[in-house]
Amino acid sequence: MTLILFNKPYDVLSQFTDRGAPATRTTLSDFIAVPGVYPAGRLDRDSEGLLLLTDDGRLQARIADPKFKLPKTYWVQVEGVPDDAALAALRDGVMLKDGPTRPAQVERIDPPALWPRTPPIRVRASIPDSWIALTIREGRNRQVRRMTAAVAHPTLRLVRWRVGEWTLDGIDSGAWVAA
Template sequence: MSTLYLLHKPYRMLSQFTDSQGRATLADVITAPGAYAAGRLDYDSEGLLLLSDDGSLIHRIAHPRHKQPKTYWVQLEGNISDEAINQLKRGVTLKDGPTQPAKARRIEAPAIAPRDPAIDPKRHPSTSWLELTISEGRNRQVRRMTAHVGFPTLRLIRAAIGPWQLGDLAPGEWRKETLHAPRPVTTTKRGQPSKRRRTP
């Protein structure tokens, strides 16, 4: 059996447990002895981060060879056009080469807590939301892709990694799953048993 932690990483938090500059880290929101993150989210990105103390599980999740699809909810500057969405679906050419075709669709604003600090409506009076699924993991790839098609990213939330989903976790909340057990046990961030039982 392996233990997997599903965490909603808040905005402006590092995907690590220590920082010499005093910035917010995972240690501020979760206690998971021996665990480390499977991949990462940028300091200014939010959403699903997976952690485990099982190195082989981390490898299966994070290694590019396994191509776990990652789904993002992206708030964009402006009202994204159909042509821009089609470009993302076909793949775009960035400075480090062409991207693979992505799944992309326009969505309504997701039911998720406002960012703190919030997007300034005076500076950004017109925005739209995109759901984007990619199987690559280049540095700041989603932001570069949307900027390339003319719609810079204002807010970036990872909603899913492979079969694992952010669900209704609020920023800073987490749940624990025991994998390869007959009935995976889910707990809340306080370590108390949850009524929810989810399978990956």
């Protein structure tokens, strides 16, 4: 069994080929040349961080399928500074267009020591930004971004730091390690 922990950079598709036309976007094949592995779950093109790839279908299902409720922790740079009420709403679960989210774990964190993002996030001098660590046990489309927007703190930068027991610790952006 092969398991790869990949630190997916911003603007990289979570697939090995680009089905768009013209096929000029960066994909996993630009970083990983290991045959027979496939992503266990996805990260949006504008999200960064931990993406697990494996050749084991059962492990892939355990990681990606929401019924297993594997915790996923994101470090999220948001616009503004969430107050206690906003954090409580995230902890309780927020209402999205496709229904309520499950309760999340959330806390304010100091800005993490991360690699620079290319391109950098937009900075607005009149609006501060801050960081939260958010752990969810489901994986709807763009869920973290929609959750922070629902509490009036849009996401500026999103880095998945942990999936279950696996973490990005020590893996540079664009690099991968075999677990």
